[in-house]
Amino acid sequence: MSGVLPLIVVALPIVSAAVLASVASWRLGAWINMGSASLQFVAACALVWSAGTAETQLVLLTSLVAMTVSWFGHRDIAALLTARSLNRQRVRLYHVGYQTLIGGIQGAALGTGTILTWLALVVAVAAAAAVTGAARGPAAGVACSRLLVSCGTGLMLALLGTLLLGMIPDLAGFFLLLGYAALAGLVPLHSWIAKAAAEGVAPGATIVTALLPNVPILLFIRLSIAPWLLMAFGLASLLVGATALHARLDPRRCVALAGMAQLGMVMFGIGVGAKPAAWLHVMLLALARSAVLQSQCSDMIAWLTLALLPLLALYLLAGPTAAVSPWLLVPLAVGMLLAAWGMLERCPVSFAADWVAATPAWLQVALVVLLAFAMPGPLGGWFCVAAG
Amino acid sequence: MIAVAGAATLLLSVWLLLTRRVDTAARLCTLQALCAAVPLGDRMPAAAILAFALNGVALPSAVMRMRDSPMLVPRGRVLLRWAVAFVLLVVTIVVLGNVGAGGTVATGTSVVLLGLLMAGLRGHPTLYLLSSQNGLLLVASASPDLSVSAALAAAVPLIPGLVLADAWLHP
Numbered sequence: 001m002s003g004v005l006p007l008i009v010v011a012l013p014i015v016s017a018a019v020l021a022s023v024a025s026w027r028l029g030a031w032i033n034m035g036s037a038s039l040q041f042v043a044a045c046a047l048v049w050s051a052g053t054a055e056t057q058l059v060l061l062t063s064l065v066a067m068t069v070s071w072f073g074h075r076d077i078a079a080l081l082t083a084r085s086l087n088r089q090r091v092r093l094y095h096v097g098y099q100t101l102i103g104g105i106q107g108a109a110l111g112t113g114t115i116l117t118w119l120a121l122v123v124a125v126a127a128a129a130a131v132t133g134a135a136r137g138p139a140a141g142v143a144c145s146r147l148l149v150s151c152g153t154g155l156m157l158a159l160l161g162t163l164l165l166g167m168i169p170d171l172a173g174f175f176l177l178l179g180y181a182a183l184a185g186l187v188p189l190h191s192w193i194a195k196a197a198a199e200g201v202a203p204g205a206t207i208v209t210a211l212l213p214n215v216p217i218l219l220f221i222r223l224s225i226a227p228w229l230l231m232a233f234g235l236a237s238l239l240v241g242a243t244a245l246h247a248r249l250d251p252r253r254c255v256a257l258a259g260m261a262q263l264g265m266v267m268f269g270i271g272v273g274a275k276p277a278a279w280l281h282v283m284l285l286a287l288a289r290s291a292v293l294q295s296q297c298s299d300m301i302a303w304l305t306l307a308l309l310p311l312l313a314l315y316l317l318a319g320p321t322a323a324v325s326p327w328l329l330v331p332l333a334v335g336m337l338l339a340a341w342g343m344l345e346r347c348p349v350s351f352a353a354d355w356v357a358a359t360p361a362w363l364q365v366a367l368v369v370l371l372a373f374a375m376p377g378p379l380g381g382w383f384c385v386a387a388g
Numbered sequence: 389m390i391a392v393a394g395a396a397t398l399l400l401s402v403w404l405l406l407t408r409r410v411d412t413a414a415r416l417c418t419l420q421a422l423c424a425a426v427p428l429g430d431r432m433p434a435a436a437i438l439a440f441a442l443n444g445v446a447l448p449s450a451v452m453r454m455r456d457s458p459m460l461v462p463r464g465r466v467l468l469r470w471a472v473a474f475v476l477l478v479v480t481i482v483v484l485g486n487v488g489a490g491g492t493v494a495t496g497t498s499v500v501l502l503g504l505l506m507a508g509l510r511g512h513p514t515l516y517l518l519s520s521q522n523g524l525l526l527v528a529s530a531s532p533d534l535s536v537s538a539a540l541a542a543a544v545p546l547i548p549g550l551v552l553a554d555a556w557l558h559p
Contacts, residue, residue: 115537129554141558148554149513152547153504156520159541162502165525167487296485 003067005047006110009059012040013103017096024090026081030074033095037063037070040102048115054279054386057108058218062211065290068360072294073203080135080201090134093189094201097130101207108215113288114162118155121183121215125151128212128354131204132196143192143199149216150192154182172266177233178215183208185260186237186267194249202296209256210289213263217282220270230271231328237334245342251297258306259289261339265313268275268332276384281313284372287364297359299352302361305368307343310336312372393426394495401499401519405454405473407507408460413515414448417522419525420539421448424499424522425527432539438524439477439543443518447545451514454556469509476501492530499523514555517548 016036023029028295035194044063048056077094086094104124113118125148133144164172178188185193197209220230241261245254262285264301271280288309291302314336352358375383389409400420407413415447442496465540477498484494504519527535528542 004471113537115535116542118541119537122550126550129550133554133558144499145551145554145558148551149507152513152517153507156504156517156547159524160497162525163524163531163538163542164493164497166531167534168484171483217434240447 003050005009005043005050006177008043009040009047009063010110011105012036012043012105013106014101014168017099017103020092020095020099022086023092023095026077026088026095026131029092029095030070030077033098034067034074036099036101037067040106041067046222052382052386054221055109056220057279057283057383057386058214059106059288061101061214062105065211065286065364066098066207068363069203069206069290070098073206076202076329078151085136086134086201087136088229093130094204097127097134098204098207101212105211105215109218113339114165115280117215117219118159118162121158121180122127122155124157124212124215125183127342128196128208130190131208132200133262134204135199135201137199141198143175143195147196150189151183154179154189157182169224170226173223177220177225177229180219181233181237181267182261183215183229184213184216185241185256185261186213187233188236189235190240190260193251193260194244194256197252197293199366202293206251206290206293209259210293213259213381214282214286216268217263217266217278219273220267221275221279227271227273230267234264234269234271235331235335238263238339239264239331242335242338245339246345251346251348252293254343255289255292255297255306257340258343259285260311261335262313264311265317265332269313269317269320272324272328274317276318277313277316280371280383280387281309281316284309284312284368287368287371290363291368293295294295294364295352295358298348298350299358299361300348300350302352302365303343303347305365306341307347309368310340336355390427390492391401394492395421396423397499397522397526398495399426401502401523402473404516404519405469405502410460410512410515411452413460413512414452417448417515417518420444420499420519420522421525422523424496424529428525428539428543431534432531432536433466435536435539435543438540442543443521443525443545443548447514447518447548450516450552451512454552460515469505472505476505487530492526496523496526496528496530499526514548514552517551518545521545521548 006157041063044060048060104120108117129144131146157175161172161175182189197205217292238261241257244257264283266278288306292306295302400416402418425436425440476515480498481494487493500523501521504514507516524542
């Protein structure tokens with residue numbers, strides 16, 4: 001994508017990261033973080049206005065979630081400073097990593113070539129590791145190392161696939177799928193995502209687990225990968241994620257695994273040719289995951305929204321799946337019901353403790369409900385054209 | 389010449405599986421980087437020199453300087469590891485045997501996959517990721533329409549460098 005606006009959307013977070021690296025005060029850093037995220041949202045709105053593609057839709061989603069996390073997440077940072085889980089240097093690292101991660105995601109979404117997209121994802125993974133490892137303690141260090149090794153392995157496989165594209169397209173597609181699936185936290189290189197969600201700094205974990213996995217899904221829509229591969233890997237992720245949800249886990253791990261299971265459904269949806277439904281589900285899932293994590297996993301409405309999303313996906317994907325093979329409905333339905341049941345079992349019976357936690361969560365839940373059940377006609381058409 | 393360099397890279401990759409000492413493994417990576425850079429040298433000498441400087445000199449030296457233990461600690465069963473490595477090699481060579489000049493794509497892909505497998509199964513993932521990077525360089529050298537950006541992505545060890553930086557920050 002060419003023009004000034006895409007450049008602004010990518011450059012703004014990178015420049016902000018450079019500025020934040022030289023700011024010693026964490027309070028000033030938090031304000032710069034908020035200001036930059038808000039400006040990015042304005043630029044993303046302008047970009048979507050000028051070009052309504054799936055790429056620009058992802059840019060808008062990323063900047064919206066990043067903005068709400070930067071506004072409402074600074075209270076968590078203050079609490080972590082008080083609890084000595086963070087110090088001033090680590091907060092600075094967190095802010096720099098936060099903006100670089102956003103820049104990497106936006107760059108990968110808007111990248112014009114496969115190598116440029118790959119490079120932007122390398123930057124995003126490095127920044128995600130910085131955000132995850134910013135918290136003090138060995139658990140965060142282990143989560144950061146696992147993220148780097150798993151996603152690094154994925155990126156190397158993806159680069160192998162990119163290099164093979166011109167020579168053996170089928171095998172290249174397999175390596176691209178295997179590699180980029182690691183970044184989406186999908187089977188088989190999925191072990192990092194639950195740990196990153198549980199051990200990272202809370203607002204950073206929202207960005208890492210709710211936004212980073214969306215770029216690989218966009219690539220799966222754009223690249224020509226064999227549909228049976230997408231269906232097989234999608235079903236495997238769905239079943240593994242849904243089964244793992246029934247183990248005794250803390251809420252943030254649950255959210256990560258629910259996301260993994262539902263992104264498996266999305267991959268399956270792309271495989272059966274239901275790209276607009278799959279793309280809509282990516283948007284809904286990112287907003288729902290962000291809502292749950294921003295409410296500190298304590299809001300019943302946000303949790304229910306995430307738990308019931310698989311049923312909506314089943315409704316949307318049943319027709320296209322039956323058209324490919326009615327037998328495929330069996331594992332799909334089993335996986336989706338297991339995922340929904342696993343989440344419903346852990347649903348909190350309270351609302352967010354205060355308005356600071358409730359506002360972003362409810363705003364995003366309202367958006368999910370609007371997009372899922374009352375999407376205006378032109379907006380629906382726009383989604384279909386963008387993802388088609 | 390290209391076929392010999394490719395075969396030598398693969399042999400060094402298999403040797404790396406047998407190695408137990410970090411410094412020996414680092415020296416093997418240096419040799420492997422030299423072998424992997426040879427096929428690219430004809431088409432893009434600057435990228436080949438850069439690749440050898442980074443993959444063969446800078447990163448192995450850094451690994452040797454900051455090693456916390458002189459031994460590579462294996463994880464999992466040795467027999468299973470060898471069986472997986474053998475199957476991987478056979479499948480790759482059968483599937484890709486005729487692609488690229490002198491089977492470079494098959495050897496390069498084998499080196500990449502062996503390295504990634506070992507990065508998951510043994511300690512010091514940096515060294516095995518570095519070996520994979522050398523495999524990527526071989527595959528890139530066989531690509532008929534190789535762009536400068538793709539050559540640089542294969543030559544510069546970004547991922548091994550990141551993992552090494554993490555090992556330094558989180559010992």
